[in-house]
Amino acid sequence: MSGLRRKIRRTFFMSMRSKLRSVQVWSSTPCRRRRTQRDIISHCIVLGACECYWAHGEERRKGFKFASRRLLSRCLEKLLEKGTEGADTNAVRAAEVYENAIDKNDVSAMVALGLLLEKGAEGVEKNAARAVELYECAIEVDQSVDAMYKLGNLMRDGSDRVEKDEARADKLYGRAIEKHDDAHSMFNLGNLLTYDAERIERNAARGIEKFERAIEKGNDVDSMVHLGLLLHKGVEGVEKNMVRAVKLYERAIAEGNDIDAMVHLGLLLQDGAEGVEKNGVRASELYEIAIDRRDDVHTLGNLGLLLHHDAEGVEKDEVRALELYERAIEKSRNGNAKLNLALPLKDGGDRERYAGCEAA
Numbered sequence: 001m002s003g004l005r006r007k008i009r010r011t012f013f014m015s016m017r018s019k020l021r022s023v024q025v026w027s028s029t030p031c032r033r034r035r036t037q038r039d040i041i042s043h044c045i046v047l048g049a050c051e052c053y054w055a056h057g058e059e060r061r062k063g064f065k066f067a068s069r070r071l072l073s074r075c076l077e078k079l080l081e082k083g084t085e086g087a088d089t090n091a092v093r094a095a096e097v098y099e100n101a102i103d104k105n106d107v108s109a110m111v112a113l114g115l116l117l118e119k120g121a122e123g124v125e126k127n128a129a130r131a132v133e134l135y136e137c138a139i140e141v142d143q144s145v146d147a148m149y150k151l152g153n154l155m156r157d158g159s160d161r162v163e164k165d166e167a168r169a170d171k172l173y174g175r176a177i178e179k180h181d182d183a184h185s186m187f188n189l190g191n192l193l194t195y196d197a198e199r200i201e202r203n204a205a206r207g208i209e210k211f212e213r214a215i216e217k218g219n220d221v222d223s224m225v226h227l228g229l230l231l232h233k234g235v236e237g238v239e240k241n242m243v244r245a246v247k248l249y250e251r252a253i254a255e256g257n258d259i260d261a262m263v264h265l266g267l268l269l270q271d272g273a274e275g276v277e278k279n280g281v282r283a284s285e286l287y288e289i290a291i292d293r294r295d296d297v298h299t300l301g302n303l304g305l306l307l308h309h310d311a312e313g314v315e316k317d318e319v320r321a322l323e324l325y326e327r328a329i330e331k332s333r334n335g336n337a338k339l340n341l342a343l344p345l346k347d348g349g350d351r352e353r354y355a356g357c358e359a360a
Contacts (some may be wrong), residue, residue: 007243009015009266010162011133011311014232021060034134035179038090039181050283053328054104059184072128075196079240084144088207088342091116091121091122092123092124094116094157095117095124096114098110098112098113098116099113101136105141107138107144107147108146109140109322110137110138110144110147111134111135111144111146111150113131113134113149114130114131114132114134114135114138114150115131115150117130117131117134117160118131118150118154126159126160128154128159128160128161128162129161129162131162132151132154132155133166134149134161135147135148136148136151142288143179143180145176145179145180145185148172148173148175148179148180148182148186149172149173149174149176149182149184149185151172152169152172152173152176152185152188153169153188155169155172156169156188157191164198165199166192166198166200167199168200169188169192169194169217170189170193170200171283172185173185173186173188173192175191177210177213179188181217183213183214183217183218183220183223184214184218184220184225186210186211186213186214186220186225186317187210187220187222187223188216189207189210190207190208190209190210190211190214190223190226190227191207191226192207193206193210194207194208194226194230195237195279202236204230204235204236204237205237205238206240208227208230208238209228210223211223211226211227212223212227213295217225219255221252221255221256221258221261222250222258224249224251224255224256224258224261225248225249225252225258225260225264226247226260227248228244228245228246228248228252228261228264229245229264230243231245231248231296232245232264240274242268242273242274242276243274243275243276245264245268245275246265246268247266249262249264249265250263250265253286255263259289259290259294259296260294262286262287262290263287263290263296263298263299264288265283265286265287266282266283266284266286266287266290266299266302267283267302268307269282269283269286270283270305278311278312279313280306280311280312280313280314281314283302283306283311283315284303284306284307284311287299287302287303287306291303295327295331297328297331297332298328298356300324300325300327300328300331301324301325301328302322303324304321304322304324304325304328305321307320307321307324
């Protein structure tokens, strides 16, 4: 037995001893025992212990009477597909395990193999058409919400040998909402309804209703951001509401540390709006965090403008502004960033660099 496997096995049994004590202490009902057993299996996944379990042969497996073979198989599937510390991914083997489970009508395996084939992996060729068949089978067998959601995404975007069908995506998301009250489907349907789609009628009011439900149902951060943006920018049939937009952005930042919410809130505070006072200091703080986490071109330019134009409460720093503009230019060859870089250079007398910006 390898040193790694021995270490995993030892850690596995130590953690099992602790978990089993909890079963004896408080798992007085079958429902609680089953829940604890699932916790044990989740613990196995984190430790990578199922790789050890599967390697030890049929006789030793029989000793794990508290755990169902089906749950342990899923642990192995995820380890093979995702990998873990000390264990490489093996998408081919994962696909084989999924196929074996599908032969036993395992719905989770249908969805997992569908996603693997939809995206492709090393040794596993993309096959979106087969993925559609697997998702449809999972829906037929067990009304799987994951299958509805993933098939809806595939229909929305289309793929190789799978024609884009937004009308069907609409129905699949609607079915997932009706059957399972699924917040992710609410968000995707809201998105589909509020932005231009080829085969369904745009309906911002209905889209907003989906975003509101997703926020109420699942605290969905993406819905907070998109609803905030709709109220911030306004669309046909939707009145602007800057105050509510600020609240939604703030909530998305507080609950999900969302970068897009930081950027949009920074813009609102940088320019001010009806019911929203300018706050350059907070805007610059938000931009700094967003840049640190995601070097976004527009955010680089926005912070550059704040530092360049001496916004209220923000100390002017043209050197840093130039650095930010140059980073934005380097990342995207953005015309506005070039212009912003050229203006302070022109005033500052660095003619050679200014000429270079004009020529670009």
